[in-house]
Amino acid sequence: MTDTTDNVVVLDSSIEDALNFDGLRLLAVASSQEARISIETYLKGYEGVEYELLNQREFEQHGVTVNAEIPDVLVLEVKDATDAEVHIEAIRAEPELEFLHICLLMKSPTKNAIVNLLRAGADDILSLTPNEIELSSSLARSTVNRAVVGDDRNAASRRRTIVFIHASGGAGATTLAVNSALQLQKEAKRFGGNACLIDLDIQFGDADLQLDLPMRSNLFELVKSPDRLDSRMLENLMIKGPDGLHVLTSPDEPLPFDALEKSTVEKVISLARRHHRYVVIDMPITLTSWTDSVLKAADCIFLVTQMNVLALRSARRLIDTLQEENLGGKSIMAIANRYPSKGQGRKISIAEAEKMLRVSINTTVPSNFGLLINSLDQGVPAILQQPTSKYSRTIDELLESASAKPATQKKRSFGGGLFKRGDADV
Template sequence: MTVMNQQETVRAWRLQGREAEVHLYLSAAEGDVGALLGARVLGLPLALSIVPVSDWIDAADLNRAAVAVVQVNADSPASLKRFERLVATAGDTPVIAAAFEPPLALVRSLLRSGAHDVLPLPLSLGDLEASLAPLAAQVQQKDVQSLAGSSRLITFCKARGGSGATAIASQLACRFAAREAAAGRHACLIDLDVQFGDVAFQLGLNPKFSLTDAIGAGARLDGELLRSIATPHPSGLAVLSAPEEMLPLEALNNDQILGVVERAQRAYDTVFVDLPANWTHWSLSLAARSDLILMIADLSVVGLRQARRQLDLLHEQDLGDVPLEIVINRYEKSLFGSVKQADVTKVLNRDARFTVANDPATVTGAIERGVTVDEIKRKSAFGSDLDRLDKALVSLLGLER
């Protein structure tokens, strides 16, 4: 596993995360809006969504916004109703109305419904800055890290290629999702290994859409669209598959990846991410934001050595404070094995609390048939270890079942 520009620290990765923004919801890019999009107001970037004035706006989208500016048409009852509903569900996000030559009666009505201000269209940077000035303290305190709400983010990283991380990620996520569904919660697995990802294949899925479609949706990506792009698994797990075509890792950037993951966190209670074998700026950003990192290492001298190198790298990038658990895959308790549990602790300089049994017949059979391991063997050593991991996740994430 390698990292792009190892001299940078997590402070750089975090700064590359998606910022809270001043989001404009307009029916057309009129006037100076095109010029405004390159500007910043109160230190925050402007974002634009072209939305017909009668179309509903998903209130969850405002989680990404420090302030929302929404167009209202005086002669459109649906537009007025949309604005009132949005204000009522916006939580602590200020909502500003914008209208062409708004009559005094409309201005009063909008302010009574909860608008923080009413701006004339076409928008100008001066008017926008003046309107936002009284909100400066509130806007600048908006914490980007809280944008995803209470959703949990769990990332799987590979100590090295071939460690079996994807098999554990896909099988564990299915188990977890089925049990979470019984508790009324939903889970998603995003395959970000854009070159060699095969989560969908291992689970026997034939996705119509992939990560490429989610990224291509850009600002249009909301919870409903993401759920339609993700492929449902019988366990209840939603799978956002890797692209069908191989992509260079550098073809993706922080805004694209973090935008999709943040949207997934607003749509699902738990989001699992299978990372590529090589570190990138965006994968380090995801690691920094994770509630838990599961590092998968195989029980071999080379595997443990690579795991130690990964741990050292994460510490060098100031990611040592992110919760992380080592999972030793293909574990055997044989008295004659070349690597013992004591060797694991010695090499890693920490305990590996979780192991997954070496059960190639069950795992390979499940992958080849595209099913869960329980369909191959109802009670297997591999399945039992996944149960222990699932139970540990519930405890580590503070969930109740």
């Protein structure tokens, strides 16, 4: 980020461009006098920064807020690496603090300590008395990230995690997940970010085939060394798909579902959410020890079913099972996939299906056997093959419904005019 010549530190252009800190909220926690003096000296010189400076005891009573709002940056003095890890774990465990930029102040950290703390979730590690260049660089990085995710201060509304589940094989959930992820990648690029698709069917997942990817992710690395998991490792495991979509595929060889620890899956999702504007997760049919963790992390849960008695009965049983779990008040949105048109003959109506499921059917996805078979055979998703088809427009509608916020939040369009297409159909 910087270059030193004759003991003069020069910021590169990316930092210089990001030195506008207007509206930045910062909470600094420092107990030692030297750290407090250093921080306050420089913060007073940053116009537009709203900040509070607390000691450790005040921090424990005050919490992570600035004027009752979550800050953009936390500058935290820690005694050692162990103390730092305790703080990071507690902070990252809170969903509303998931995207908080954490800057640690440490006295003489070792190289190993720095690596481990970055893996644990810290964003920067600075000296105990950071100079203006160090602090400016860290604030600039937080500002760049803030610009990528937009001006909305509510971290939960910046990014979305959408989970597709299904109660029976052949429901078409993976196909919907793949096409949705590609459409969200297009949307994310408008804001300078990206989307990712996580295939958690680690036994028989086939998202890679639908995207015609050249290889699969080596998830054995997660199984063998879950403690090594950090942002860099996760990104290295992901495969680049069409339009820059990042994909964590299922492995080459099937894994037992308990091979992935619950804590590992939770960390995968947390890291993915921090670095991707949209996260789409395709779940296996089997219920696992980590199913509830995935669903609790979701902003939207889509249950995909077909419109026949066997599929609807399986879907009803899955809904009953999931509703017995505490999902944090999240609702399950049902999708009727491969819904036949009038000319194709309908046997079960939407009203009858909703009565069987005891939940509303959110979206009906039209049956288009020819398009989807051709898509699967060629490894080119339908939304790329025929972006103006009725099927593709239904994906838009599906994602619009996923943008709905809880009643306590203001509803905001998921992308405005992006999802408005032409009138062409297949």
